[in-house]
Amino acid sequence: MSSTDDEQLAAVKDWWDRNGKPLLTGALLAAVIVLGWNLWQKHESNQSQGASNLYQALLETTLTPTGAPDLAKVAELSGKLKSEFGGTAYAQYGSLFVAKVAVDGGKLDDAAGELKGVLDKPANATLGEIARQRLARVLAAQNKADDALKLLDGDADKAFLASREELKGDLLVQLGRATDAHAAYEKAKAALSDDAAIGGLQLKLDDLAKGDA
Numbered sequence: 001m002s003s004t005d006d007e008q009l010a011a012v013k014d015w016w017d018r019n020g021k022p023l024l025t026g027a028l029l030a031a032v033i034v035l036g037w038n039l040w041q042k043h044e045s046n047q048s049q050g051a052s053n054l055y056q057a058l059l060e061t062t063l064t065p066t067g068a069p070d071l072a073k074v075a076e077l078s079g080k081l082k083s084e085f086g087g088t089a090y091a092q093y094g095s096l097f098v099a100k101v102a103v104d105g106g107k108l109d110d111a112a113g114e115l116k117g118v119l120d121k122p123a124n125a126t127l128g129e130i131a132r133q134r135l136a137r138v139l140a141a142q143n144k145a146d147d148a149l150k151l152l153d154g155d156a157d158k159a160f161l162a163s164r165e166e167l168k169g170d171l172l173v174q175l176g177r178a179t180d181a182h183a184a185y186e187k188a189k190a191a192l193s194d195d196a197a198i199g200g201l202q203l204k205l206d207d208l209a210k211g212d213a
Contacts, residue, residue, distance in 0.1 A: 051090035054081050058094050069101050089123040092131075099134060103141075112138050129160045133167055145174045162191035166201055173208070182208050 058077040061069040074097075081094040095114045102111035115135040122128030132151060139148035149171045156164040165188035172181035185205050192201070 048090075051081065051085040051088055054085070055090045055094055058097055071101070071105075074098060074101055087121065087123060089127060092118045092123050092127050096127075096130065096134065099138075103138065108138055108142050112142070125157060129157060129164075133160070133163060136167055136171070140171055140174060145171045149175070158191070162188045162201075164188075165191065166204075169204065173204075178208055178211060 169184035
């Protein structure tokens with residue numbers, strides 16, 4: 001081997017020592033990251049499927065001859081959703097379902113507990129607002145309209161503005177504050193299209209107008 005060949009070999013070895021090993025380490029690290037990501041994605045997919053199956057089973061508890069849910073099954077499935085998939089959207093939609101079952105059964109304290117659990121740490125903004133408005137209605141049914149009204153303080157997302165303002169109007173009517181209720185209903189009406197505003201909301205405004213007459 002010539003001295004030139006020796007020099008080239010030495011240069012390659014030197015380059016490898018300086019760059020090859022770090023590159024190999026980087027390649028291995030990249031491979032580990034990709035493998036980890038793929039495994040995580042698979043885990044998330046399995047988790048999502050498992051939560052979806054449990055939620056579907058929870059909804060199917062109403063498929064009884066009377067249409068009333070199997071309460072024991074509801075408790076069992078909702079418990080599994082919370083323990084295995086707590087904090088996920090599926091688990092929180094399950095809580096909304098359980099709250100509805102509780103309301104239908106006249107168990108308002110149980111319903112409030114489920115809804116507060118979602119509202120404390122909602123999986124997303126939509127679930128948070130749904131839980132907020134439903135909890136406000138439960139509080140109103142418990143003759144706690146003032147507390148319900150406080151729950152609706154602050155700004156609402158545009159998609160929920162009409163329903164929140166209409167709910168405020170309902171609560172204000174319950175509290176005997178007709179003028180404030182009228183203003184809330186008008187805000188709700190303004191947030192809707194003309195066609196959508198014709199219906200229950202307009203009837204509420206008409207009822208208030210009759211009361212002022």
